[in-house]
Amino acid sequence: MLSRKGSLVAFAAACLVSLAAMSGAETHKRISGRTSPPQKPIVTPVEGPSNLHRLGINFQASGMGRTGVWGPTPESYEPPPTDFTEAETNTRPVVLSGADIYRLSCQGCHQADGNGSPPEIPAITGPLQATSATLMERRMQERGRPITPAFARELAAGSKKDLLDRLKKGGQKMPAFGYLTESEVHALIGYLDVLAAVPDKGKPATVIEPRERVGELLVKGTCHICHDAAGTWPRPEELLGGSLPPIAGFTTKKTMPDFIWKVRHGAPVIMGSPPAPFRGRMPVFDYLSDADVASAHLYLMKYPPRNAGGLEEPRG
Numbered sequence: 171m172l173s174r175k176g177s178l179v180a181f182a183a184a185c186l187v188s189l190a191a192m193s194g195a196e197t198h199k200r201i202s203g204r205t206s207p208p209q210k211p212i213v214t215p216v217e218g219p220s221n222l223h224r225l226g227i228n229f230q231a232s233g234m235g236r237t238g239v240w241g242p243t244p245e246s247y248e249p250p251p252t253d254f255t256e257a258e259t260n261t262r263p264v265v266l267s268g269a270d271i272y273r274l275s276c277q278g279c280h281q282a283d284g285n286g287s288p289p290e291i292p293a294i295t296g297p298l299q300a301t302s303a304t305l306m307e308r309r310m311q312e313r314g315r316p317i318t319p320a321f322a323r324e325l326a327a328g329s330k331k332d333l334l335d336r337l338k339k340g341g342q343k344m345p346a347f348g349y350l351t352e353s354e355v356h357a358l359i360g361y362l363d364v365l366a367a368v369p370d371k372g373k374p375a376t377v378i379e380p381r382e383r384v385g386e387l388l389v390k391g392t393c394h395i396c397h398d399a400a401g402t403w404p405r406p407e408e409l410l411g412g413s414l415p416p417i418a419g420f421t422t423k424k425t426m427p428d429f430i431w432k433v434r435h436g437a438p439v440i441m442g443s444p445p446a447p448f449r450g451r452m453p454v455f456d457y458l459s460d461a462d463v464a465s466a467h468l469y470l471m472k473y474p475p476r477n478a479g480g481l482e483e484p485r486g
């Protein structure tokens with residue numbers, strides 16, 4: 171049997187965990203400050219201006235969030251089939267691989283092959299290869315400036331630290347991914363090693379996550395590149411002028427099937443004055459699955475976006 175003190179500690183820990191499940195930034199800070207591994211992700215709402223808004227870049231002038239795939243014209247559009255509800259009912263936890271985390275969090279900018287779209291978005295290959303002691307030693311050898319294995323390991327460790335720092339704090343234009351857990355980062359890096367053909371890579375790792383977390387990764391890593399968390403839903407003439415709707419309106423303005431369809435296949439939008447249907451300007455994310463996008467819908471229902479960037483609350 172547990173001692174009285176032991177059971178008190180267990181009780182306190184359980185309270186912390188349930189507090190965390192209720193979300194909230196304060197709780198998040200408290201838990202992530204601990205050193206013992208609370209590897210369960212703490213889901214929080216998306217908040218603040220989009221990455222492009224933060225940088226003051228028009229989405230049409232940037233390669234960020236681009237897939238190169240466009241939606242259908244109003245004439246060729248076919249709406250989702252009426253029996254399209256399968257993804258809606260699935261609420262089981264999901265096994266995520268490093269490749270999945272990459273798809274949800276990084277691919278919108280760095281592309282499927284990791285090559286990005288230079289010069290704005292550099293390839294990830296160089297910085298990843300620099301985390302390999304084997305490659306560092308080989309490179310220096312080839313350049314006629316051999317280094318010791320110990321020094322190669324030291325250089326590689328420095329590069330690994332740079333990579334982890336970049337993920338945690340972001341870059342100049344790259345958003346921060348400080349919300350990724352250690353296990354998620356571990357799985358992700360396993361896949362980045364594959365993409366960058368790093369020789370001394372570890373075993374591929376996976377994480378088991380609630381579907382809300384999958385949705386959170388997708389919304390924060392991809393949708394929030396272009397869409398502000400909160401704000402006013404634009405009128406048709408504002409849409410034509412380049413305004414983007416806020417994430418906060420997605421679940422009220424769109425049914426789940428229409429939401430999934432817009433993201434995966436594209437859908438025309440009503441723009442201009444007088445309002446008329448146009449081919450949308452949002453890229454089509456054909457590399458996402460129905461389940462990925464349904465998870466984003468579930469996440470947004472459970473964790474409504476927060477206003478944190480001095481933007482207006484949604485109007486409708």
Ligand code: HEC
Nearest residue numbers: 221234275276279290291292294297341342343344347395
């Ligand atoms: C919104 C676009 C965007 C997303 C999403 C993004 N990045 Fe980046 N990344 C950039 C940009 C832009 C740079 C160039 C440096 C800068 O301006 O921050 C960059 C640079 C990098 C670099 C360094 C490249 C170099 O040559 O120094 C690495 C490594 C990297 N990103 C990895 C990732 C990983 C891993 C993810 C997913 C967790 C990710 N990025 C998500 C935009 C993005």
Ligand code: HEC
Nearest residue numbers: 229234235236392393395396415420424433439450451452
């Ligand atoms: C590259 C910028 C960009 C990214 C990234 C992006 N969107 Fe959009 N989105 C747009 C634009 C532009 C519009 C305005 C309508 C249009 O042109 O299609 C839009 C409109 C929408 C709409 C409203 C459609 C309507 O009929 O009113 C929804 C819903 C939406 N996006 C969801 C998403 C989701 C979910 C993601 C992430 C998976 C995402 N978007 C990522 C640019 C983007």
